Amino acid sequence: MSNPVYQNEVKMSVRTARLALLIMGFNGILAVLSLLSLYGAVNRSRYFGSVQFASVIQTYSTVVFIEFAMFMLLVPAITAGSISGEKERKTLDLLLTSRMTPMSIVFGKLKASLNLVIILVVSSLPVLSLVFIFGGIRIRDLFLVLAALLISGFFAGSLGILFSTVSRKTTTATVFSYGSMIALIFGSYGVMILLQYLNTNNIGNFTNGIGKGIYLLIVNPAVSFIALVYSQVSNEDYIAGLCSTYAPLEQGFIIDNWVLISLLVQILVSVLLLLLSSWLLNPLHAVSLPGRKHLEEH
Amino acid sequence: MLRIENLVKNYGKFRALNGLSMEVGKGELFGFIGPNGAGKTTTIKIMTGLLKADSGHVYLDGRDALKDVDNLKQKIGYVPDFFGVYDNLKAIEYMEFYASTYGLVGKEVRKRCYELMELVGLEGRDDVYVDELSRGMQQRLCLARAMIHKPDLLILDEPASGLDPRSRFEMKTILKELCRKGSTILISSHILSELAEMCSSIGIIKKGELLQQGSIEEIVSAVNTSNPILMRVCDDQKKALDFLRENRMVQALAIDGQEFQFTFTGSAQEEADLLNQMVMQGIRVLSFARKRDNLETIFMQLTKEGEEG
Numbered sequence: 001m002s003n004p005v006y007q008n009e010v011k012m013s014v015r016t017a018r019l020a021l022l023i024m025g026f027n028g029i030l031a032v033l034s035l036l037s038l039y040g041a042v043n044r045s046r047y048f049g050s051v052q053f054a055s056v057i058q059t060y061s062t063v064v065f066i067e068f069a070m071f072m073l074l075v076p077a078i079t080a081g082s083i084s085g086e087k088e089r090k091t092l093d094l095l096l097t098s099r100m101t102p103m104s105i106v107f108g109k110l111k112a113s114l115n116l117v118i119i120l121v122v123s124s125l126p127v128l129s130l131v132f133i134f135g136g137i138r139i140r141d142l143f144l145v146l147a148a149l150l151i152s153g154f155f156a157g158s159l160g161i162l163f164s165t166v167s168r169k170t171t172t173a174t175v176f177s178y179g180s181m182i183a184l185i186f187g188s189y190g191v192m193i194l195l196q197y198l199n200t201n202n203i204g205n206f207t208n209g210i211g212k213g214i215y216l217l218i219v220n221p222a223v224s225f226i227a228l229v230y231s232q233v234s235n236e237d238y239i240a241g242l243c244s245t246y247a248p249l250e251q252g253f254i255i256d257n258w259v260l261i262s263l264l265v266q267i268l269v270s271v272l273l274l275l276l277s278s279w280l281l282n283p284l285h286a287v288s289l290p291g292r293k294h295l296e297e298h
Numbered sequence: 299m300l301r302i303e304n305l306v307k308n309y310g311k312f313r314a315l316n317g318l319s320m321e322v323g324k325g326e327l328f329g330f331i332g333p334n335g336a337g338k339t340t341t342i343k344i345m346t347g348l349l350k351a352d353s354g355h356v357y358l359d360g361r362d363a364l365k366d367v368d369n370l371k372q373k374i375g376y377v378p379d380f381f382g383v384y385d386n387l388k389a390i391e392y393m394e395f396y397a398s399t400y401g402l403v404g405k406e407v408r409k410r411c412y413e414l415m416e417l418v419g420l421e422g423r424d425d426v427y428v429d430e431l432s433r434g435m436q437q438r439l440c441l442a443r444a445m446i447h448k449p450d451l452l453i454l455d456e457p458a459s460g461l462d463p464r465s466r467f468e469m470k471t472i473l474k475e476l477c478r479k480g481s482t483i484l485i486s487s488h489i490l491s492e493l494a495e496m497c498s499s500i501g502i503i504k505k506g507e508l509l510q511q512g513s514i515e516e517i518v519s520a521v522n523t524s525n526p527i528l529m530r531v532c533d534d535q536k537k538a539l540d541f542l543r544e545n546r547m548v549q550a551l552a553i554d555g556q557e558f559q560f561t562f563t564g565s566a567q568e569e570a571d572l573l574n575q576m577v578m579q580g581i582r583v584l585s586f587a588r589k590r591d592n593l594e595t596i597f598m599q600l601t602k603e604g605e606e607g
Contacts (some may be wrong), residue, residue, distance in 0.1 A: 002372055004398035004399045005399075007395075007398070008384070008387075008395050009387075011387075011391070012384060012385065012386045014386060016385075016386060088384040089383065089384065090378065090380045090381070090382030090384035091383075091384065092442075093346075093376070093378055094376070094378070095383070095399060096347070096348055097347060097348060097371060097374070097376045098371065098396065098399035098400055099344045099368070099371055099372065099400045099401055099447075100399045106371075132351065154315060196434040242503060281350060282349045283343075283347065283350070284347065284349075284350045284367065285350075
């Protein structure tokens with residue numbers, strides 16, 4: 001049987017202009033930036049007298065990076081309101097007193113959010129397909145990028161749902177979701193740069209750069225995404241480049257299969273985050289959450 | 299139907315429920331009253347599976363409900379004090395959505411949704427968006443929702459809060475009708491006069507403990523024992539006055555025309571004997587009764603007593 005929370009979310013979301021505006025805004029930004037990038041490539045071809053494939057490929061990478069960035073901005077904002085929104089509407093207690101388990105509530109919410117992610121991914125295909133005017137990218141590459149986008153969306157969504165579960169207000173959940181995404185994407189780089197700084201200034205004993213610290217980036221969705229796109233548009237190995245700068249001696253299976261492993265780790269962490277959310281949402285677990293105001297006597 | 303035994307719940311150092319025990323019989327309309335912070339909502343949240351008790355038991359039809367939360371959820375219909383609505387959901391969709399959360403779908407369920415909406419006086423409103431309904435209508439819709447899975451026990455937390463007098467009257471009428479049809483209802487409310495009118499029994503709670511439980515008549519009788527006796531005689535007030543003055547258990551005697559008021563320190567048996575002796579003495583007694591208090595006075599008296607103690 002279909003999840004009632006999911007069905008209800010879908011029913012309500014299609015009745016507002018929000019979904020249409022979101023799709024229009026998302027693809028509008030993507031289209032404008034793609035066309036600008038393409039316009040630059042065409043201009044350069046006029047200047048050089050021949051089509052510069054590098055410029056066309058750059059258009060592709062620019063567009064998918066923008067799409068990734070917008071995903072990382074949109075998905076936490078969408079999912080951060082999923083459970084906390086029910087608390088604000090005072091409808092969560094009604095769901096929790098029904099036969100629905102906390103896990104089915106969490107998964108219903110996630111499914112509804114992922115629905116939106118899939119709609120955005122699919123609707124952006126025509127814009128991404130601009131690159132096929134000139135060629136250079138295989139359809140397989142495009143689908144790999146879309147799969148990575150979906151997985152990163154799932155990861156960001158799970159993080160948003162966790163914070164939505166523990167927060168009473170959607171605003172708080174959104175702030176924490178963004179904060180954690182920023183910490184994951186930029187913070188992990190920051191730690192690496194700090195370690196590198198200590199290394200270059202001979203503070204501590206860093207014979208292998210940051211050594212195993214490089215694996216901190218495995219949970220960084222941006223690193224795996226950049227690595228994937230770089231492998232499609234150039235001969236440059238982004239992970240090898242990172243290693244040579246920060247951890248010259250690191251090599252092996254994980255480094256060689258970084259993108260695949262990172263995506264698997266993201267899926268695994270997402271599942272754990274969702275299980276944790278379900279556990280925390282269960283009112284019979286003796287954890288006092290900020291979202292639960294116990295002393296509300298009348 | 300419902301039996302609560304030694305329920306204890308602490309919030310840090312604050313003890314919200316201190317061994318609460320009470321019983322609600324099948325088909326009863328039970329009024330659950332107490333001052334702010336007495337533990338009503340905590341009790342209701344434990345009964346609905348929204349809060350874990352530190353110790354104690356909640357038995358539903360003899361089964362320990364806290365050990366089988368799934369069974370508890372199936373047997374209880376809950377109407378919270380604050381009614382939350384989803385935007386962009388029509389009344390019938392709202393009903394069907396909550397039916398689906400109990401695994402109920404299909405044409406039969408839709409029929410039941412319409413029947414319940416009719417029962418709460420919302421027939422013809424199925425196509426109206428929930429947020430466009432008045433507060434009273436929303437509360438009645440919430441009541442219909444709580445009955446969607448045919449629960450054995452309906453728990454209503456302050457259902458009349460924020461309602462206008464007409465909506466309160468309508469809600470009261472519906473609850474009485476439900477009770478007449480055999481539903482068991484536990485209702486927590488501050489509007490004591492309304493509870494007194496519709497409840498078959500009440501429980502008064504304070505500081506997490508039950509102070510009194512029973513039918514309103516029983517509680518009134520139990521609490522009224524210290525109230526003065528009001529007596530009217532047909533004639534010969536002097537004879538009656540002399541007789542009463544001779545009785546050592548009669549105190550604070552006052553007369554206003556034919557009406558006597560006095561406190562009596564004896565037992566109920568001795569009180570009956572007093573009346574009997576007066577009749578035997580030829581005093582023609584028109585009326586003889588303890589001064590009656592209403593639920594509000596009793597509630598104030600009981601909850602004040604604790605504070606003084």
